[in-house]
Amino acid sequence: MVLRKRKNRKAHKFSVQKWDPLFIIFEKHLYDFNYESREVFIKAVVEEYLDHLTSQKVVVPTIWKAQLEKSLGDEVSDMLVRRLYGCLTVEEFKKKQEESEELLPAKKNSRRRYQKLTG
Numbered sequence: 548m549v550l551r552k553r554k555n556r557k558a559h560k561f562s563v564q565k566w567d568p569l570f571i572i573f574e575k576h577l578y579d580f581n582y583e584s585r586e587v588f589i590k591a592v593v594e595e596y597l598d599h600l601t602s603q604k605v606v607v608p609t610i611w612k613a614q615l616e617k618s619l620g621d622e623v624s625d626m627l628v629r630r631l632y633g634c635l636t637v638e639e640f641k642k643k644q645e646e647s648e649e650l651l652p653a654k655k656n657s658r659r660r661y662q663k664l665t666g
Contacts, residue, residue, distance in 0.1 A: 569596050571664050573626050574657040575666070580641060585627065593619045599664070 572595050582588040593616055600607065607615055631640050 563648060568599050570662055570666050571660045573623055575661040578654045578657055589620050591625045592623045
């Protein structure tokens, strides 16, 4: 009987957020934050996500569209709260972002993933 030495394979970490189009669009808008309020930010992310679905030939029935927009808005709001955790305002997050050099690679990766998503 010959025993083969097993290769130590690193487990591939699969992150849903890394490949989720909604998260990619959310991250792009968050890093390029140019909105007057949270509601305008959420609306812009949801609209771009729905445009992305349309470009992927996904058809959303008109009777479900309002419910889908509300559900997506809630999801984006949750994502925003989780991302800003520890910061009381968006301005504080932006200041922290400017001070931190380790966010620069994250910002670049976010833009790269967004470019892949939009083609």
